[in-house]
Amino acid sequence: MGTEAQEMTNQDLSDPDVARAWLRSMILIRRFEERAGEMYAKAKVGGFLHLAIGEEATIVGAVQAMRDEDYLISTYRSHGHALARGANPDNVMAELFGRETGVSKGRGGSMHMFDFKNRFMGGYGIVGGNLPLAAGMAFASDYKGLDEVTVCVFGDGASNQGTFGETLNLAALWNLPIVFMVTNNQFGMGTALARHSAVTELHKRGDGFGVPGVRCDGMDVVDTYTTMREAIRRAREERQPVLVEAMTYRFRGHSMADPEEYRTKEQVAEWRERDPIVSFGRALVEQGTLPDGEQDQMDQEIIKRIDDAVAFADRSAFPPPESLYDHVYVLEGDSDSWYSVDERSAGVHRGEEERNLPASARGPEDAYRDAVTVAEREDATAPKPTEEAQGAPSTAESTEQPAQGGNG
């Protein structure tokens, strides 16, 4: 984080407002993810929950290098990407809670966030599945003669999918305005990089496809920003796709259900020493950009903001049962033909008729009511006794509890 790097950036980090925005964005992701983990433990959040704690600099560094009109597309670890692009934390949390007010109306969940308005083009649950989509988006911008760039984020595990080679080849062949960002967090789920990739310097894998690669320190938001900014510039101005490998580490398990038998506590501790929020915050104070203590204040505000998001999600309604078939198809005009066939219980009917039927015709819905009852049993906003005992962490240096195994 030297002055040289700062000079290369468009955003002037000596401007306290800029520095504040970056720091705020990273802390927001950290606090959001922590609370999401707690809500998972309270069974307010179901399914898989993949947290980006430790990877905040890769997210914020990339997003700060983008223009508003650019597109971002990511993976199943995507809450942070949605938030950094400007999605409302209320709606992101509500999506985790499976509520109608969620960014994807409760249809997607943790792995499938989406916010078209902010050009966050989705989290995707299939490893490597988002690369072709991203190239298609870049193609669309190119086709329309627009100056937009697509940033496609995926993990080190995805670099072994066929879509990696296929998409890089096509992007280079067609000079698409796209940046491939591999967040190398050292593990494809529980399989260490050296155990899943013959070539572990992933940025070198682009060369054979005509996509030059570059590596950045994904624990350093400024280095990530600087690298991404140049990659995005090349994509936009030179129509040259670039592969950026951001070296990073997730402090938590792959998902909440991860006993972490594949790595040592020492390794985790070593990377935690390089906490991207702590180091960025410390540097800003040392440079005199932010006064000492401001980060604590910011942190408290953010914690409160996340509390509000949890309260919003908790009081939001679940999608009503008659909305089950909404958005399976784009339906315009009347049609008597059968798009969806509902055979959930006696009395077959067209799925698209669901909203027009009396509840009795939809069949027994006890399971819906049971699920609502269970979900409403506990107040999400009530503090857990353990949290109170630990006290709310007040500085970024103590934001993280030790890695927890099998807590999901």
Place this chain on the structure above:
Amino acid sequence: MPVMRYRDALNEALREEMERDERVYLMGEDIGVFNGAFKVTSGLLKDFGDKRVRDTPISENTIVGMGVGSAMLGLRPVVEIMTINFALLALDQVINHAATIHYMFGGQARVPLVIRMPQGAGHQLGPTHSHCFEAMFMHVPGLLVAVPSTAADAKGLLKAAIRDDNPVIFIEHEYLYGQRGEVPEGDDHLVEFGKAAIRREGADVTIVGISRMASTAEKAAKTLSQKHDIEAEVIDPRTLRPLDLDTILESVRKTNRVVVVEEGWPHGGVGANIAALIQEQAFDYLDAPVARVTGADLPMPYSKPLEQIAYPHEPQVVEAVLSTFRDL
């Protein structure tokens, strides 16, 4: 009405829709310089240029995925997969992405994508180039599935598919490419999805024919009339999603007998599905069990005589219809 080949009707549909809407572009393997493996896209590169007619590498999954991504941003891609068998390489993008995105993101994004590809046996191409997969694609909520069997429908359905805001699996047939048929004049010939065609009216039995089997069913109906004094009503659903079930049910309520004919595999096939829907909603009208004629339940063999008995021909359909008149 002008008479043209099925493949030329498709070409005309592409040409007209490209002229009508700048957002429509074509992408596929050898569709440009080579003019298409089956010549459906013949001449389009010359007339529309390489911005809108894109030869691609052999990367089916990524081509389809790029179609999905560009459709999400408002383009209207028509992706050609050389044959339906190669679409299996793209199933992740078709099912996990194209079919799912509108629902998964709460209706925020649309995927107005058409994936065109031919299927069918008869050319001795063996087990990796001969299969019929309409049942597999029909299985997936979020997809529309068209199976045109005439030149007129090929054109009208393809134009409707390109204008539809849902992802469409558009299944052509290798045998049908060279077949001629009348096609209504003008660039406004559209065939609405979810409207079956009654190819032949009859009061004694209903034959539902899928894709090429709609024409096989018509031939069988003539034989039944001439040799067995049985008047068959032949229905071509034209699209399997949405399915014009009402037209089928109406016919069954009239004839009380039904045979479903398809070229694909029987287990979990189109006929299995239509038979289930018929017995649920018209059980009391049936005078005989719903009969099916399907392709053989195996990988398509190469050897000509074996291949010929591995997919349905007219005599099998005639025999199946007669079986519905025998005493139970």
